[in-house]
Amino acid sequence: GDSVTQTEGQVTVSESKSLIINCTYSATSIGYPNLFWYVRYPGEGLQLLLKVITAGQKGSSRGFEATYNKEATSFHLQKASVQESDSAVYYCALSLNSGGSNYKLTFGKGTLLTVTP
Amino acid sequence: GGIITQTPKFLIGQEGQKLTLKCQQNFNHDTMYWYRQDSGKGLRLIYYSITENDLQKGDLSEGYDASREKKSSFSLTVTSAQKNEMAVFLCASSIQGARAEQFFGPGTRLTVL
Numbered sequence: 016g017d018s019v020t021q022t023e024g025q026v027t028v029s030e031s032k033s034l035i036i037n038c039t040y041s042a043t044s045i046g047y048p049n050l051f052w053y054v055r056y057p058g059e060g061l062q063l064l065l066k067v068i069t070a071g072q073k074g075s076s077r078g079f080e081a082t083y084n085k086e087a088t089s090f091h092l093q094k095a096s097v098q099e100s101d102s103a104v105y106y107c108a109l110s111l112n113s114g115g116s117n118y119k120l121t122f123g124k125g126t127l128l129t130v131t132p
Numbered sequence: 133g134g135i136i137t138q139t140p141k142f143l144i145g146q147e148g149q150k151l152t153l154k155c156q157q158n159f160n161h162d163t164m165y166w167y168r169q170d171s172g173k174g175l176r177l178i179y180y181s182i183t184e185n186d187l188q189k190g191d192l193s194e195g196y197d198a199s200r201e202k203k204s205s206f207s208l209t210v211t212s213a214q215k216n217e218m219a220v221f222l223c224a225s226s227i228q229g230a231r232a233e234q235f236f237g238p239g240t241r242l243t244v245l
Contacts, residue, residue: 016191019174049231060136061175061222061236068231106174110230118163118182118230119190122174 017042021107021123028097029131036092036126038081038107046111050083050090051120053106064092064105068112077101099130134159136237138223143242147215153208153240155223164206165224165234168192175222181206182228210242217244 021038028034042048052064052074065074070085081092090107107123137156145151157164162183167175177190179198187198197209206223220239226232 046230051233060238061224063233066231066233112230118165118180118188118226118228118232119177120165120175120234122176124172124174 017044017109017111017119017121019107019109019121019123021105022126023124025127025129027129027131030099031096034092034094034097034101034128036105036107036128038090038092038123040088040090040107040109040121042088042109042111044111044113044117046113046117048083048085049110049112050081051108051110052079052081052090052092053108053122054103055106056103061106097128097130099132102128102130104128134161134235136223136225136235138221138237138240140240141238143240145210145213145242145244147213147244149210149213149244151210151213151242153210153221153223153242155206155208155237156204157206157223157225157235157237158204159225159235160203161225161235162203162228163226163232164200165226166190166196166198166206166208167222167224169220169222169239171218178208178221213242213244215244217242 065076067074067083165180181200224234
């Protein structure tokens with residue numbers, strides 16, 4: 016089946032340092048991949064951070080960026096300079112646009128980012 | 133904007149018990165979803181409903197029933213709770229389509245004694 020693999024567990028980064036959370040996907044079902052990053056801030060619900068539906072395109076939000084690399088089947092999340100307020104759990108997710116009724120979103124296991132002062 | 137409400141927030145049940153979780157959304161979205169999240173794992177899709185009166189199985193539908201009572205509400209039933217089961221159930225909604233952003237509720241935390 017379809018799967019998403021992302022940097023596992025916890026990542027700790029000092030404030031103002033750069034960040035990368037790796038995400039790769041495998042799509043075995045029919046359809047064109049759509050890629051998402053969702054985030055859960057402490058005490059809040061899961062929400063969309065950014066999405067990209069076209070290969071080669073880059074999505075950005077709140078200083079984060081991710082580029083949909085079809086050849087590498089990757090969608091890594093990057094930020095040049097993290098802040099303490101970025102501390103959260105980040106999830107990479109995949110859906111397949113087949114024009115049919117399959118709306119399934121496949122999630123990675125999540126990466127807990129802790130930014131230290 | 134809109135909001136997704138899930139009730140109850142915490143649910144404690146006994147082994148073998150049938151338990152029902154409820155979800156309401158006021159986004160006027162066509163599509164609603166139920167996910168299960170276990171500690172250290174990603175979200176796994178249990179059921180979704182593309183429109184009112186539709187029901188689609190996800191990867192984890194065994195042991196669950198779902199019901200889309202009306203456009204704004206979507207219920208999930210655990211048909212027989214498993215002892216020591218602990219998980220968070222998340223409800224979400226979206227417009228139709230695989231590209232659509234899903235909006236999530238706060239979750240129901242289930243504990244089975």
